[in-house]
Amino acid sequence: MASELCKTISVARLEKHKNLFLNYRNLQHFPLELLKDEGLQYLERLYMKRNSLTTLPENLAQKLPNLVELYLHSNNIVVVPEAIGSLVKLQCLDLSDNALEIVCPEIGRLRALRHLRLANNQLQFLPPEVGDLKELQTLDISTNRLLTLPERLHLCLSLQYLTVDRNRLWCVPRHLCQLPSLNELSMAGNRLAFLPLGQLTVFLPAEVKAIGTEKDHILPLQELAMRTLHHTYHASLKDLDFLSPVSLPRSLLELLHCPLGHCHRCSEPMFTIVYPKLFPLRETPMAGLHQGRTTVSFVAYCCSTQCLQTFDLLS
Numbered sequence: 001m002a003s004e005l006c007k008t009i010s011v012a013r014l015e016k017h018k019n020l021f022l023n024y025r026n027l028q029h030f031p032l033e034l035l036k037d038e039g040l041q042y043l044e045r046l047y048m049k050r051n052s053l054t055t056l057p058e059n060l061a062q063k064l065p066n067l068v069e070l071y072l073h074s075n076n077i078v079v080v081p082e083a084i085g086s087l088v089k090l091q092c093l094d095l096s097d098n099a100l101e102i103v104c105p106e107i108g109r110l111r112a113l114r115h116l117r118l119a120n121n122q123l124q125f126l127p128p129e130v131g132d133l134k135e136l137q138t139l140d141i142s143t144n145r146l147l148t149l150p151e152r153l154h155l156c157l158s159l160q161y162l163t164v165d166r167n168r169l170w171c172v173p174r175h176l177c178q179l180p181s182l183n184e185l186s187m188a189g190n191r192l193a194f195l196p197l198g199q200l201t202v203f204l205p206a207e208v209k210a211i212g213t214e215k216d217h218i219l220p221l222q223e224l225a226m227r228t229l230h231h232t233y234h235a236s237l238k239d240l241d242f243l244s245p246v247s248l249p250r251s252l253l254e255l256l257h258c259p260l261g262h263c264h265r266c267s268e269p270m271f272t273i274v275y276p277k278l279f280p281l282r283e284t285p286m287a288g289l290h291q292g293r294t295t296v297s298f299v300a301y302c303c304s305t306q307c308l309q310t311f312d313l314l315s
């Protein structure tokens with residue numbers, strides 16, 4: 001068996017193969033044959049699913065410098081090591097169904113990476129450097145133990161498919177709204193506590209500083225300032241960095257990038273204050289979907305007393 005493996009690899013080396021299939025080989029270590037001498041400089045795709053690997057070699061990038069796709073599905077790897085960061089051409093990395101507890105920050109150096117699959121592992125945390133993966137289109141981190149998403153995930157501007165099913169998330173970060181290409185977001189089987197329907201008590205995001213009523217005609221000064229700034233810089237909002245922290249505190253700059261939400265009546269952004277308007281669900285067109293649940297309400301969020309007074313579900 002071992003000699004058959006050596007033969008397969010040495011043929012791939014001599015004939016400069018771009019693909020190498022080492023699935024279902026019962027490998028417990030990365031084959032030395034792959035790493036000896038100058039390695040396999042022409043190899044682009046390595047398939048090693050369903051083996052028993054526990055680690056990855058430190059000199060992986062040195063010996064397989066042109067890897068574009070690496071499939072390690074169903075092994076026993078515990079740590080994604082620093083060495084992975086040197087595979088600069090890697091576009092596809094599949095480490096699903098392993099025993100991963102740690103993904104090193106160097107993952108952020110994989111600037112060509114498009115598809116990252118880490119489902120079915122033991123991850124409680126992902127490094128913020130995931131946000132450096134500007135080409136990333138697919139991220140599957142379902143069935144792990146994540147309490148939060150990577151804090152800079154909203155900077156993965158190419159992200160199209162985000163699958164986070166069966167983790168321990170308790171909220172959907174608002175920053176995800178900044179992902180312009182996101183097509184599919186799946187978060188089933190988590191511990192999400194804030195949902196607009198199905199709760200009598202209305203949970204507002206922690207960022208809401210004030211709740212307006214019909215009597216508050218005058219907006220707080222900070223809210224007025226934020227709305228004015230937003231109007232002024234709206235056209236160049238994607239390029240807001242020139243409004244440096246010198247001209248505006250970082251916390252306000254972030255808020256400006258990411259409003260609490262938009263008025264249900266007029267679509268204007270709101271930053272610190274919302275005017276909620278409650279509609280008992282039985283009075284709405286959605287009543288049929290929630291038969292018998294008369295205590296459920298629908299909440300509309302408005303930007304001012306004027307919008308609060310004029311908003312109507314049916315208009």
Ligand SMILES: [Zn+2]
Binds near residue numbers: 265268302
């Ligand atoms: Zn409004």
